[in-house]
Amino acid sequence: MSDAVxxxxxxxxxxxxxxxxxxxxxxTGRHASAGAPAALKxxxxxxxxxGMREVHAVRGVSLIARRGEAIGLIGxxxxxxxxxxxxxxxxxxPESGAIYTQGQPSLLGVAAxxxxxxxxxxxxxxxxxxxxxxxxxxxxxYDAICDFAGIGEFISLPMKTYSSGMAARLxxxxxxxxxxxxxxxxxxxxTGDAEFRRRSEARIRELREAAGTVFLVSHGLGVVxxxxxxxxxxxxxxxxxxxxxxxxxxAYEARHDPQAVEERLAAAAAGGKLWSAADEPSSA
Amino acid sequence: MDELIAxxxxxxxxxxxxxxxYTRELWxxxxxxxxxxxxxxxxxxxxxFLGQAWQLLTPLLNAGVYYLIFGVxxxxxxxxxxxxxxLVIGIFIFTFTQSSLxxxxxxxxxxxxxxxxxxxxxxxxxVSSTLVALQRLVYSMIIMLPIVLVTGERPRWQWLLLLxxxxxxxxxxxxxxxxxxxxxxxxxxxxxxxxxxxxTWLYISGVFYSxxxxxxxxxxxxxxxxxxxxxxxxxxxxxxxxxxxxRGQHLWWLAVGWAIAxxxxxxxxxxxxxxxxxxx
Numbered sequence: 001m002s003d004a005v006x007x008x009x010x011x012x013x014x015x016x017x018x019x020x021x022x023x024x025x026x027x028t029g030r031h032a033s034a035g036a037p038a039a040l041k042x043x044x045x046x047x048x049x050x051g052m053r054e055v056h057a058v059r060g061v062s063l064i065a066r067r068g069e070a071i072g073l074i075g076x077x078x079x080x081x082x083x084x085x086x087x088x089x090x091x092x093x094p095e096s097g098a099i100y101t102q103g104q105p106s107l108l109g110v111a112a113x114x115x116x117x118x119x120x121x122x123x124x125x126x127x128x129x130x131x132x133x134x135x136x137x138x139x140x141x142y143d144a145i146c147d148f149a150g151i152g153e154f155i156s157l158p159m160k161t162y163s164s165g166m167a168a169r170l171x172x173x174x175x176x177x178x179x180x181x182x183x184x185x186x187x188x189x190x191t192g193d194a195e196f197r198r199r200s201e202a203r204i205r206e207l208r209e210a211a212g213t214v215f216l217v218s219h220g221l222g223v224v225x226x227x228x229x230x231x232x233x234x235x236x237x238x239x240x241x242x243x244x245x246x247x248x249x250x251a252y253e254a255r256h257d258p259q260a261v262e263e264r265l266a267a268a269a270a271g272g273k274l275w276s277a278a279d280e281p282s283s284a
Numbered sequence: 285m286d287e288l289i290a291x292x293x294x295x296x297x298x299x300x301x302x303x304x305x306y307t308r309e310l311w312x313x314x315x316x317x318x319x320x321x322x323x324x325x326x327x328x329x330x331x332x333f334l335g336q337a338w339q340l341l342t343p344l345l346n347a348g349v350y351y352l353i354f355g356v357x358x359x360x361x362x363x364x365x366x367x368x369x370x371l372v373i374g375i376f377i378f379t380f381t382q383s384s385l386x387x388x389x390x391x392x393x394x395x396x397x398x399x400x401x402x403x404x405x406x407x408x409x410x411v412s413s414t415l416v417a418l419q420r421l422v423y424s425m426i427i428m429l430p431i432v433l434v435t436g437e438r439p440r441w442q443w444l445l446l447l448x449x450x451x452x453x454x455x456x457x458x459x460x461x462x463x464x465x466x467x468x469x470x471x472x473x474x475x476x477x478x479x480x481x482x483x484t485w486l487y488i489s490g491v492f493y494s495x496x497x498x499x500x501x502x503x504x505x506x507x508x509x510x511x512x513x514x515x516x517x518x519x520x521x522x523x524x525x526x527x528x529x530x531r532g533q534h535l536w537w538l539a540v541g542w543a544i545a546x547x548x549x550x551x552x553x554x555x556x557x558x559x560x561x562x563x564x
Contacts, residue, residue, distance in 0.1 A: 090298025091400060102295070107402075
């Protein structure tokens with residue numbers, strides 16, 4: 001179904017333009033060697049701290065996303081997918097190159113650390129206000145968010161008492177309360193039980209209809225095939241392939257998870273359905 | 285590609301808006317700032333048995349400790365009328381400056397989670413950390429005013445000058461928080477170094493002793509430097525409002541000057557690095 005959308009939008013207006021972008025993390029790590037005297041000696045001799053390390057996460061990526069497209073980003077762990085999304089969201093400045101967007105993209109991710117010492121209720125209010133809602137809008141959305149998260153009376157307990165699945169549900173519910181021009185979804189579906197996953201997929205579909213463009217980072221290749229028309233395969237910060245979702249996912253799978261291909265072919269031969277819930281990659 | 289960007293009026297992702305737009309965005313998040321600082325203030329004591337009572341107990345115990353050391357043991361009260369009120373006002377007012385600095389230094393780093401996920405003007409963070417400090421000051425006033433009364437001061441209309449004095453100090457503290465927030469975001473060691481700087485500043489700000497009496501033994505320029513020091517200016521301003529006695533008029537000019545200059549400089553300084561706060 002999404003293929004039709006992306007085909008119709010070949011000449012649609014661009015919403016995200018990424019122009020030869022390099023992204024670098026600078027990390028002040030633990031000074032492992034020789035302790036304080038060595039650190040002071042380095043300071044006197046004006047050497048850079050050895051703890052300062054650079055991680056070149058994205059190395060020269062260019063792409064254009066158009067209105068109505070749903071683009072899946074796939075690749076092994078550490079290939080720069082999430083970093084790229086953060087940069088598109090404007091939360092990280094490129095080392096070189098530039099990213100242009102229409103409107104303010106919104107990032108919806110599992111890494112969304114809310115305030116752990118505060119109750120779920122307070123997190124809902126604060127999260128909505130931080131996204132730029134007015135207090136009236138927060139009141140309107142409040143019940144819907146709590147219902148959607150579906151964590152019952154835990155809502156009145158501090159978030160540090162939550163299980164990881166519950167925290168993820170609440171975070172997703174808060175972030176998905178608003179619709180956006182450009183929506184960036186980072187593994188938001190990876191946690192949560194099957195029932196919540198189904199509900200959140202439906203919510204994402206709604207958001208995608210309201211949004212101009214959706215980027216989806218996922219290790220569930222089945223999800224990418226089902227919800228995205230286009231896929232981009234990243235490896236070590238570079239684009240390996242960019243094109244129609246089925247073709248790119250197929251090539252990726254053949255390279256990283258040949259076993260899954262065989263199983264799928266066998267299942268197809270046996271007359272089973274093409275994509276099962278167990279269709280998770282083992283790309284590590 | 286440039287043509288494409290121009291034709292569809294695309295904006296550079298995460299681009300820093302101009303000062304006016306930035307201020308407008310900041311104003312748009314005022315509800316968030318208020319809710320965020322109130323929540324942060326409440327969380328600070330939530331793990332203790334006495335909970336919110338610490339809002340009052342902390343300043344009370346502080347006043348007790350400093351009175352024991354500087355009033356009883358060291359007899360610093362030489363030449364000061366109503367030393368208890370003098371000391372308590374000094375400590376509480378300076379503590380506001382101190383906690384604004386400490387809060388500002390951590391404003392970005394302790395909210396990395398938020399900055400990684402949500403897009404909002406980062407100035408929200410130092411503003412809320414300063415508001416937390418201001419809320420604590422208001423609580424300590426509940427302790428301070430009775431002490432001033434009990435030690436023999438009578439309520440007078442000058443007490444109302446407390447409000448503009450605190451307002452000016454808040455502007456000054458906010459400016460400081462902006463400056464230290466940018467430095468703290470760039471240099472993580474700031475939090476380690478800051479306590480030493482603050483303690484030095486505390487000792488030269490006439491919190492425990494009268495600058496007037498102290499400077500009498502030293503040269504003229506020592507007195508000028510000590511009196512122009514903003515740490516001392518705001519302390520003296522509140523003392524002038526609450527305790528009877530002669531005070532110079534130039535204090536208000538200094539207070540206004542420091543407030544406007546530091547706030548304007550701090551805000552611009554913080555805004556300039558807006559794009560860098562996301563990168564950790």
